[in-house]
Amino acid sequence: MTATKQAMDAFVHETGGWVASQLEACTRCGMCAEACHFYQSSGNPEYAPVWKLELLRRAYEQRFTIFGGIKAAIGLDKRVTDDDLKHWSELNYYACTVCNKCSMVCPMGIDLGSLLHGVRAGLSAAELVPADLMAAVNKQVDEGSPLGMTSAVWDQRLEWVADEWEVEIPRDVKGADTLVVFSSIEVMKFPTNVAAIAKVLNKAGEKWTVSSKAREVVNFGFYEGSEEHTKLFINRILEGAKELGVKRIIVTECGHAYDALRWHAANWIPEANDFEVIHITGVLGELIGAGRIKIKPGFFDQNGNGTITFHDACKIQRKGGHIQEPRDILNVLAPKSFKEMTPNREESVCCGGGGGVIAIKAADAIRYKAFELKIDQVNKVGAKTVAMTCSNCRLQFTDSVEHFKLDWKVTGLAQMVADALVE
């Protein structure tokens, strides 16, 4: 029962008044299931967000409330076992992207996403993280990146991007204003994104740099739910930023990395507040709004892209707040062909690949099933191009487009902006 003990201790550690008051507010109405793309696509009641939380609830009630203790003692409430933990590990890592849509429909307003993250913390303490995901975490610990983007690889890739797209990528510039930290997904799989962001920032005359210390913005420790690993990876970025003396850190098209760095880091590491953390989506909005870059109106209406729609990422739009900028930009770039899916904005349906799910081979079937909801949504507006601001979503989209043999074009907002720049 050591796994159980470790998990329970972690749950207890996670539980302050903030968590407890929300667990107490739950009426077990089950409405959160209506919001969950994994439940909606599969019909499996175990995928209801409230059920994924079950272990945290039991831990709280049995450890912190008299009545809960009594109920467990006389057998009215089940104690947590090692088998439970294994089962809930699958529920939480295979079938949850921590997208927090459930919080939008909870009549109590419980911030389920944060609580579900707490469940992961317990599972990670019990060493019950799925092997694929854990391997990626360990790779990031050892090599600095879950995708094997070591220092040498990073060097070589950026060199190649700069060469191939003829764009300057300032490296390790002391005294620059802005540090840009790309995700390895972009560097390794969507290099055009790297080129696009470099092109835009250069055009705007931004004093920016990348850092060989802060190479990787992705944070697999955050997926895992391990505070220790999350902090380790955040610290690498902060060290790079400190060394170069920048004022702000731009997180590129990566959702959970932005969530971790912008909305959590300061609560773990106070020095995080020495820097302004902003997502590239916000930067694009800023640069266009201030007239520092100009984009060609209607550029994407004419290039045979068909109807264009925008996919809201859970960590950048719903949990990040960059909801309006992409719309403003797309309304300039494609006033005629941009159409919204429903539901959208903060109520958007998650792509199904976030939260580390896409890194877990055993979750593939569940992940593709969840993506069927997205296919419905996109087909309803008849879109042929889907734009987004998150490379993890983009990975899920490109992979699923291949899996389902769809004829969509999948693209990133930064790339669209770069393509439509007025030279």
Add this chain to the structure above:
Amino acid sequence: MTWESVLEFARGPFFYAALLIFVAGMVYRLVNVIGLGWNRDRVPVKGSKTSGVVMSFLKGILIWPFIPWVKNTFSRNPLIYVGGGLFHLGLFAVIFLGTPHMLVWKSLLGFGWPTLATPIVDWLAAVAIIAMLILLVHRIVNPVVKLISGPAEYVAWLLVFLPMLTGYMMTHHLWFQYDVLFSLHMLTVDVLLIWVPFSRISHFIFYFFARTIHGQEFGKRGVAV
């Protein structure tokens, strides 16, 4: 023992004892939760926490419970949403805006307030009772709610349902003598009061915590709640 003496007991010493347990129990629950400690949020705010909280309550209380289509998530399952809303509406109307209950409050607090006309309260009570029956069926039939319901959920349902049923029967003089129904109403109310601190019915207090947190979390990110 006559019904008269049962009633005397149920609305006298038992009621006050139940009330005491209710208040003491809820205070204990609150202290227990608050005592777990709260971390300061050091994350810089993008929007406004205050406006998030205000919107969270406005929407949570006035809009969402009754208009499921504002959240198109519920297009598949509006019944549970409307059912829950109507049950709470009826319950609150009866408890706070029904004349007999207002008089109880007045005797406890020392002041009263205007109430709704009896037929309106009566209809709302009937709606609440019907909503409860629908929610019970839903709890048994819906795979998710069935999975997350243990004995505690059904006990809580029954203990809320009985005072509502006896209260309704009593005002309509159905089947039993008034004294009998009044006694049963008071007894079931007393039991309910005692049970609240031990059950999830206590969500009426923690609701305010959760809604505030929700408003803060979305407000600080500048996202509509």
